[in-house]
Amino acid sequence: MYAAAPHEHSWAPHLLSSLFPQLPRADAGFFGFALALGLVLVAALGVARLYPLALLVAAVLLPVLFVTYMYAANIYESKPGLALSATIGWGALVGLVLGLIAKHHGIDFNGQGFSRLGDSTVVTTVFVLPIVGFVASVVAVLVLYRAPRYNEVLDGAAFGATVAVAITSVETIVAATSLLHDGFRAAGSLTSWLVELGEIALLVPVIWAAGAGLFAIALWLGTSVPLRERARTGVFAKPIVATVLGFVFFVAPGVVIQGFRRNTAFFVLIGVALVALVVLRGAIHVGLLEEAEQVGDISDEIECANCHRTTPLDLFCGRCGIALRALPKRRPARRASVPAEGTPA
Amino acid sequence: MTAVTGAGPRLRTRPAGATGAHVQGLHVPVATVVAIALIAGVGALITAIVRSTHKPPCPAVVTCLSPGHAAGPNLTKTYPNNDLHWSFQYPSDAEKVTAHNSDAVDLHYETKDADNLVSLRVVPASQQTPDGAFQARYQQLAGQNFNFDPADTTSINRIVKPEIGFVPGEGNSYSGTFGTSSTQKQAVDVAIMSATDGRLTVMLSIIVVSNDLGVVNNVRSLAADLILDTFSWRT
Numbered sequence: 001m002y003a004a005a006p007h008e009h010s011w012a013p014h015l016l017s018s019l020f021p022q023l024p025r026a027d028a029g030f031f032g033f034a035l036a037l038g039l040v041l042v043a044a045l046g047v048a049r050l051y052p053l054a055l056l057v058a059a060v061l062l063p064v065l066f067v068t069y070m071y072a073a074n075i076y077e078s079k080p081g082l083a084l085s086a087t088i089g090w091g092a093l094v095g096l097v098l099g100l101i102a103k104h105h106g107i108d109f110n111g112q113g114f115s116r117l118g119d120s121t122v123v124t125t126v127f128v129l130p131i132v133g134f135v136a137s138v139v140a141v142l143v144l145y146r147a148p149r150y151n152e153v154l155d156g157a158a159f160g161a162t163v164a165v166a167i168t169s170v171e172t173i174v175a176a177t178s179l180l181h182d183g184f185r186a187a188g189s190l191t192s193w194l195v196e197l198g199e200i201a202l203l204v205p206v207i208w209a210a211g212a213g214l215f216a217i218a219l220w221l222g223t224s225v226p227l228r229e230r231a232r233t234g235v236f237a238k239p240i241v242a243t244v245l246g247f248v249f250f251v252a253p254g255v256v257i258q259g260f261r262r263n264t265a266f267f268v269l270i271g272v273a274l275v276a277l278v279v280l281r282g283a284i285h286v287g288l289l290e291e292a293e294q295v296g297d298i299s300d301e302i303e304c305a306n307c308h309r310t311t312p313l314d315l316f317c318g319r320c321g322i323a324l325r326a327l328p329k330r331r332p333a334r335r336a337s338v339p340a341e342g343t344p345a
Numbered sequence: 346m347t348a349v350t351g352a353g354p355r356l357r358t359r360p361a362g363a364t365g366a367h368v369q370g371l372h373v374p375v376a377t378v379v380a381i382a383l384i385a386g387v388g389a390l391i392t393a394i395v396r397s398t399h400k401p402p403c404p405a406v407v408t409c410l411s412p413g414h415a416a417g418p419n420l421t422k423t424y425p426n427n428d429l430h431w432s433f434q435y436p437s438d439a440e441k442v443t444a445h446n447s448d449a450v451d452l453h454y455e456t457k458d459a460d461n462l463v464s465l466r467v468v469p470a471s472q473q474t475p476d477g478a479f480q481a482r483y484q485q486l487a488g489q490n491f492n493f494d495p496a497d498t499t500s501i502n503r504i505v506k507p508e509i510g511f512v513p514g515e516g517n518s519y520s521g522t523f524g525t526s527s528t529q530k531q532a533v534d535v536a537i538m539s540a541t542d543g544r545l546t547v548m549l550s551i552i553v554v555s556n557d558l559g560v561v562n563n564v565r566s567l568a569a570d571l572i573l574d575t576f577s578w579r580t
Contacts, residue, residue: 038377057384
């Protein structure tokens with residue numbers, strides 16, 4: 001069972017529970033509906049050949065969902081300033097810079113073959129820019145890691161994923177600004193545009209989110225788990241392994257798009273995204289289990305927000321099995337007005 | 346209640362599990378669509394502004410030439426090839442030979458916003474058939490980041506009766522794009538024609554950097570018609 005969604009296998013590449021693990025099952029369904037709606041909108045704009053608008057919507061879809069997720073699950077614990085500025089704000093700034101560089105060089109969606117990977121322009125767009133994006137994601141994660149309130153594995157996973165999708169979103173938009181000169185209808189064949197829109201909307205952001213999320217989870221785990229107990233976390237608590245995986249996932253989309261022909265690259269990217277999701281889920285699962293080991297017995301009862309049945313306030317719901325940390329955080333209660341002494345209530 | 350891990354930051358037990366998402370149900374897709382619509386609206390506004398300030402390809406090519414030009418080219422030059430003894434005339438005030446060798450010549454025809462290319466390749470008929478010359482040029486362009494739509498059979502710019510120097514041949518016209526990046530693709534229109542008189546095989550291609558039908562029609566008339574009409578198969 002996947003600790004964040006007990007009805008799923010921990011190694012099955014479910015998109016929603018991997019990207020938004022702190023949502024109860026019912027709410028995750030509506031996020032899935034929102035994602036599907038966004039993808040339909042992208043496709044509709046593409047079929048209408050309003051390619052610039054379709055690209056804009058594709059690029060902002062996942063960042064909008066991540067911001068909604070952070071609000072819905074109160075991941076920033078009612079202090080949104082630091083979290084949003086370090087993720088969306090920092091990601092937008094880095095994306096702007098990377099986008100200007102990419103615009104200068106041109107993002108090549110038509111694979112020229114692996115033999116071209118050594119060309120200077122290709123090296124910049126396929127390797128240098130993604131690596132800079134990963135490093136920028138790491139910087140944001142490190143800043144948020146130092147905030148004492150964000151001390152849970154899923155906090156790190158959410159922040160890493162959010163900053164990564166923000167970077168790739170703004171980078172894509174900035175690099176594509178030359179399309180504006182063509183007005184609302186840019187040149188290009190429908191099939192090729194739909195394939196690229198799918199990569200922009202879903203595949204590349206998911207792969208990047210997984211790469212940054214893995215690093216964040218390794219950082220949180222690696223410093224919270226006692227040394228003598230790190231063996232049971234496997235590779236997921238090793239920042240070096242997570243860093244290498246992060247680099248791989250950030251560079252992989254560019255290499256695949258450059259190396260393979262257009263449609264082949266699309267299907268290969270789907271495979272990479274599935275692998276990235278599985279690895280991310282594994283890390284989240286191990287992270288939640290490990291956090292359970294760190295906390296002692298608790299003996300109160302609550303109503304589980306996932307299955308709505310009473311369960312002891314333990315680390316996992318005794319009824320549905322979900323990790324209780326993989327649920328939205330409670331907001332601070334409003335201050336009730338307290339009558340002064342002698343004043344009628 | 347808290348628990349001490351013994352290493353690293355302390356994990357505090359948060360009041361977990363009893364709270365559903367703070368945005369639930371249909372509020373999620375509605376909020377998503379509203380946010381995306383707002384962003385798309387801003388993007389559409391910016392697109393409209395940029396488009397209105399960006400001068401489109403000149404629909405009447407002649408009037409977009411630099412002030413020194415008259416309403417049409419009135420200077421012609423003859424390009425001769427003394428190896429295979431062929432020649433053609435071209436409008437020298439608007440078109441320039443930019444590259445040539447023993448069997449090929451490139452001419453550039455500048456409009457206000459673009460640099461259009463006319464290319465000729467002339468080889469002995471024994472070396473290549475018209476169809477071979479046509480396919481060779483098509484494949485060459487396809488390999489140079491030209492992305493062709495299917496052959497144009499309907500627009501005013503379709504090739505109805507391909508002729509070079511009044512010798513019938515074969516030809517087709519294609520809209521498409523040029524570019525290595527989806528974010529910087531250039532709309533182009535490419536016409537390729539080839540013909541043979543038994544002694545020579547000639548291929549002519551014209552690449553117009555536009556997909557506006559009027560612009561393409563104008564550029565082809567001014568840049569290629571004179572060449573096609575004056576091509577001499579034996580000088």
